[in-house]
Amino acid sequence: MTIQLDIDCQTFDEVAPAYGLGAAEGREIDAIEQHLDFCTEPHDEARELIAAASLIPATLEPAVPSAALRGRLMATIAETPQEHRSTAVSPGRRTAVIEPMTTPRRPWWQFGAMPSAVAAVGLAAAVGLGAWGITLNGQLSDRDAALRAVASADAAYVAEGDAGRGWVIQNGNEALFLADGLAELAAGQLYELWLMDAAGNPVAVGTLDNTDGVAVVTLEQDLDDAATFAVTVETERVDRPTSDPVMVAALGA
Amino acid sequence: MNDDRRADAQLADRIRIGDTEALGELYDRYAGTATATALRVVGSREEAEDVVHDAFVAVWRKIDRFDAERGALRAWLMTVVRNRAIDRVRARRVSIDVDDADERSLLRTGPNPTMEDALSRASAADLRAAMASLPDDQRRALELAYFEGYTYREVADLTGVPAGTANGRLRLALGKLREALTGTTAAPLHFVDASLRKDLSR
Numbered sequence: 001m002t003i004q005l006d007i008d009c010q011t012f013d014e015v016a017p018a019y020g021l022g023a024a025e026g027r028e029i030d031a032i033e034q035h036l037d038f039c040t041e042p043h044d045e046a047r048e049l050i051a052a053a054s055l056i057p058a059t060l061e062p063a064v065p066s067a068a069l070r071g072r073l074m075a076t077i078a079e080t081p082q083e084h085r086s087t088a089v090s091p092g093r094r095t096a097v098i099e100p101m102t103t104p105r106r107p108w109w110q111f112g113a114m115p116s117a118v119a120a121v122g123l124a125a126a127v128g129l130g131a132w133g134i135t136l137n138g139q140l141s142d143r144d145a146a147l148r149a150v151a152s153a154d155a156a157y158v159a160e161g162d163a164g165r166g167w168v169i170q171n172g173n174e175a176l177f178l179a180d181g182l183a184e185l186a187a188g189q190l191y192e193l194w195l196m197d198a199a200g201n202p203v204a205v206g207t208l209d210n211t212d213g214v215a216v217v218t219l220e221q222d223l224d225d226a227a228t229f230a231v232t233v234e235t236e237r238v239d240r241p242t243s244d245p246v247m248v249a250a251l252g253a
Numbered sequence: 254m255n256d257d258r259r260a261d262a263q264l265a266d267r268i269r270i271g272d273t274e275a276l277g278e279l280y281d282r283y284a285g286t287a288t289a290t291a292l293r294v295v296g297s298r299e300e301a302e303d304v305v306h307d308a309f310v311a312v313w314r315k316i317d318r319f320d321a322e323r324g325a326l327r328a329w330l331m332t333v334v335r336n337r338a339i340d341r342v343r344a345r346r347v348s349i350d351v352d353d354a355d356e357r358s359l360l361r362t363g364p365n366p367t368m369e370d371a372l373s374r375a376s377a378a379d380l381r382a383a384m385a386s387l388p389d390d391q392r393r394a395l396e397l398a399y400f401e402g403y404t405y406r407e408v409a410d411l412t413g414v415p416a417g418t419a420n421g422r423l424r425l426a427l428g429k430l431r432e433a434l435t436g437t438t439a440a441p442l443h444f445v446d447a448s449l450r451k452d453l454s455r
Binding site for chain 2: 048049058059069073076082084
């Protein structure tokens, strides 16, 4: 498909520096951004000039803000939801609900695609590639430490669903599930963690029954060959899920 | 990706998963430059700190829209600071939609590895010297545009020159900043007002 560009390449090159400085005008801005997105010419010089505008703040002598500003900022963000997370986990605790499978329909883990209710949140969101910064066992008791672990893992996948939000992380041969503020369980229930291969074969890899604070579970196998991670609510550890998943993450396999 | 940008990308990953400490580290890294930028625009320390506060909150809220492969976190942050500061001074003229401006800044601020690498090698003194070396008319045009929020046509009116001349000064000024960092000389200017108007009116 060929996109009809609103301005030609010469005009783009001429106005791009003003755009970089925030000094272009309405229709010009739209036209320049369309050109940036769709023109097949590299426009290396124009792109460098646009980027050069970002050097201007560095030409100023830094000004030290008041000591109070940092504290004020941190207090604000502690109360400010992030756009992409604002609907994921509410501050209040929820209660997980078991929805027993009705036979004879196929079990959810054997579907080629995720059930629609969880597919939307099951897309892999791999974050943080880098050195493993902390020793995991026994050191993830607070939320910030857990978040640092997620950020510095070899790979991390967001798991979301009715029970809340967590992460499946892998570093080397070790895989963990971390969650903060999981929905409370009714008496006699536990969360059971599952890995499934591409064919949908579930393998139980751990259980969790304490939902206070940050939950950390070392999975009983690594993520190799696993396509999906899921959490169900069970009344005891079982070999096959007996309820629909309350959290799901699509993994890299 | 250079070391600074990689470190920023890791901070962005941590902020994205709700790590408030990472936002604090970003603040520690860039608050001085952000405050200087805001102060240069709004002229009041109290207002400048409000701008910096609001800009970091915006980065916290919108971090999921940032893609490290497409731009530099530092550049985006500084543009968000500048947008908010300009919005304050423009309240006397015409307000801009800062949320929309944040979105557009993601495109405007990246990616450009050449400039990011050059910036990581340059000292603050190099950059200040490059700015100081600009001819007065170019530096004035650049300051009116970047720090006072005027469009190049408004710069033209304010300085009593044709729009093409004002735009040319901005282009030359940016070219010299780039040249100071990379040793690259900007190509000759071809700007023609009439052709621009014709193209944009199609």
